[in-house]
Amino acid sequence: MEQGDAAQGRDLSYPGGLLRLFLEPALSEGRQVTPSEAQDHYLRHVMRAKEGDAVRLFNGRDGEWRARIEAMTRRAICLRVEDRLRPQRQEPDLWLLCAPIKRTGIDFIVEKAAELGASRIKPVFTARTIVTRVNHQRLLAHAIEAAEQSERLTVPVIDPAVTLSAALQQWDPTRRLIFCDEGGGAPEIGAALRAASPQPAAILSGPEGGFTPAERELLHGKTYVLPVTLGPRILRADTAALAALALWQSICGDWYEPLR
Amino acid sequence: MEQGDAAQGRDLSYPGGLLRLFLEPALSEGRQVTPSEAQDHYLRHVMRAKEGDAVRLFNGRDGEWRARIEAMTRRAICLRVEDRLRPQRQEPDLWLLCAPIKRTGIDFIVEKAAELGASRIKPVFTARTIVTRVNHQRLLAHAIEAAEQSERLTVPVIDPAVTLSAALQQWDPTRRLIFCDEGGGAPEIGAALRAASPQPAAILSGPEGGFTPAERELLHGKTYVLPVTLGPRILRADTAALAALALWQSICGDWYEPLR
Numbered sequence: 001m002e003q004g005d006a007a008q009g010r011d012l013s014y015p016g017g018l019l020r021l022f023l024e025p026a027l028s029e030g031r032q033v034t035p036s037e038a039q040d041h042y043l044r045h046v047m048r049a050k051e052g053d054a055v056r057l058f059n060g061r062d063g064e065w066r067a068r069i070e071a072m073t074r075r076a077i078c079l080r081v082e083d084r085l086r087p088q089r090q091e092p093d094l095w096l097l098c099a100p101i102k103r104t105g106i107d108f109i110v111e112k113a114a115e116l117g118a119s120r121i122k123p124v125f126t127a128r129t130i131v132t133r134v135n136h137q138r139l140l141a142h143a144i145e146a147a148e149q150s151e152r153l154t155v156p157v158i159d160p161a162v163t164l165s166a167a168l169q170q171w172d173p174t175r176r177l178i179f180c181d182e183g184g185g186a187p188e189i190g191a192a193l194r195a196a197s198p199q200p201a202a203i204l205s206g207p208e209g210g211f212t213p214a215e216r217e218l219l220h221g222k223t224y225v226l227p228v229t230l231g232p233r234i235l236r237a238d239t240a241a242l243a244a245l246a247l248w249q250s251i252c253g254d255w256y257e258p259l260r
Numbered sequence: 261m262e263q264g265d266a267a268q269g270r271d272l273s274y275p276g277g278l279l280r281l282f283l284e285p286a287l288s289e290g291r292q293v294t295p296s297e298a299q300d301h302y303l304r305h306v307m308r309a310k311e312g313d314a315v316r317l318f319n320g321r322d323g324e325w326r327a328r329i330e331a332m333t334r335r336a337i338c339l340r341v342e343d344r345l346r347p348q349r350q351e352p353d354l355w356l357l358c359a360p361i362k363r364t365g366i367d368f369i370v371e372k373a374a375e376l377g378a379s380r381i382k383p384v385f386t387a388r389t390i391v392t393r394v395n396h397q398r399l400l401a402h403a404i405e406a407a408e409q410s411e412r413l414t415v416p417v418i419d420p421a422v423t424l425s426a427a428l429q430q431w432d433p434t435r436r437l438i439f440c441d442e443g444g445g446a447p448e449i450g451a452a453l454r455a456a457s458p459q460p461a462a463i464l465s466g467p468e469g470g471f472t473p474a475e476r477e478l479l480h481g482k483t484y485v486l487p488v489t490l491g492p493r494i495l496r497a498d499t500a501a502l503a504a505l506a507l508w509q510s511i512c513g514d515w516y517e518p519l520r
Contacts (some may be wrong), residue, residue, distance in 0.1 A: 084321045115495050115496060116493070125447070149496075150493040150494050150495065150496075151454035151492075151493055151494045152493055166460055188508065190510035190511065190515065191513070191516070229515075231514060232411075232515070233375060233411055233412055234375075234409065234410050235375050235376070239372050239375050239502070242502055243502065243503075243506035244511065246490070246502070246507060247506060247507065247510055249491055250448065250450035250491075251450065254491060254492060255450065255489075255490065255491035255492070256451070257447045
């Protein structure tokens with residue numbers, strides 16, 4: 001722990017505890033780092049930060065660190081990294097492939113998937129996808145914010161949007177693709193996941209209108225695809241994605257691991 | 261099946277299939293019923309319905325029925341009930357007690373809880389709940405719309421909002437209260453639900469800022485409360501409610517039952 005300024009600083013807190021910021025640079029004891037423009041704005045104008053105030057930092061590689069505002073000029077904030085609070089920890093290897101949907105929007109799905117521990121999110125365009133553009137930078141900003149607030153030590157990778165057929169052409173068949181199939185005949189997701197061998201996985205959720213017969217046929221023909229159903233009611237695409245992520249984390253993921 | 265007009269009518273469809281409407285009156289072969297004002301508007305101006313067109317009807321008691329528009333004047337639409345498509349089926353006995361949250365809103369939680377098969381939704385005010393009013397009529401409209409689209413044959417009961425302490429004072433101790441407790445020390449929800457005996461249940465999710473120490477103590481003191489955790493990441497209140505509903509349906513609910 002540092003002396004001096006540190007003694008008069010506050011802990012910058014929000015409901016989840018000491019404020020957390022995601023930064024790209026390496027983190028180690030004594031290093032100086034600079035927050036991003038958005039974080040600078042947030043520290044100054046929302047948190048009303050002063051020199052000596054403490055925050056937490058993570059970068060997805062070096063664990064979680066306490067840092068203090070060492071200097072604050074009109075142009076920049078300098079944070080001094082102090083002690084490590086938690087060692088680095090990865091999220092389970094679980095991807096989400098989701099068709100962007102118009103109603104609640106893919107921003108919402110990205111935020112919830114980040115909370116539910118997805119390691120990678122890949123927007124896919126399917127035959128019935130209405131949305132034609134995905135703002136990659138905005139999705140990444142949502143993913144970072146959700147990671148900061150959920151106490152994750154990683155930020156999910158956000159892939160550029162691709163067509164479903166392109167995603168399947170490049171597929172590594174050692175990764176199981178869990179296909180939320182409302183077409184009937186598939187086993188219930190919980191039973192299917194408990195019976196499946198442990199391996200990297202991805203969840204595929206469709207657009208508002210679901211998958212076409214041709215897409216279903218294509219998916220059913222792949223050895224790595226595990227079709228599942230989520231009960232007798234029809235779930236909206238976003239609800240299905242979140243329910244499948246939660247089930248996977250409970251059965252195959254890290255919900256069993258001890259709390260922080 | 262009726263003759264005449266029926267032969268020239270269309271099936272009024274949306275992505276989920278033949279349009280479904282929830283109505284209060286009793287449904288049986290040959291009965292005439294009138295849609296609500298909102299449904300009348302929807303049929304005329306969104307679906308551009310004509311005499312002879314077919315829809316599906318349900319009322320939460322008599323199963324699902326096909327009906328046709330027998331007459332349509334400027335003032336009213338008259339639907340004639342034809343044949344029963346599905347017998348009545350109840351949702352599992354699962355309540356959701358949720359603190360209204362400001363950010364995504366309780367409308368969103370009600371919609372998702374209806375899709376995930378909650379039988380009753382009770383808004384509760386906790387110490388840290390920021391929202392002070394709940395629009396009961398609007399919640400009910402959201403619940404009906406979600407029930408129509410999710411192929412449910414019931415609409416969840418929407419209770420008037422009460423304080424958490426009032427809800428606990430009236431609690432029937434034979435109903436298990438599954439408490440999403442971020443305070444640490446509780447078992448993982450999947451393991452806890454698999455170990456629990458089958459009984460009516462309710463899920464309790466908190467407001468943005470979580471529960472106070474006094475509320476946690478109160479809850480931990482009740483024999484009917486089952487505290488659970490939802491993994492090592494902190495979930496937002498709405499995410500926690502949806503994840504818990506999905507887990508419960510998969511482990512204790514009706515996700516095992518055959519599809520329609």
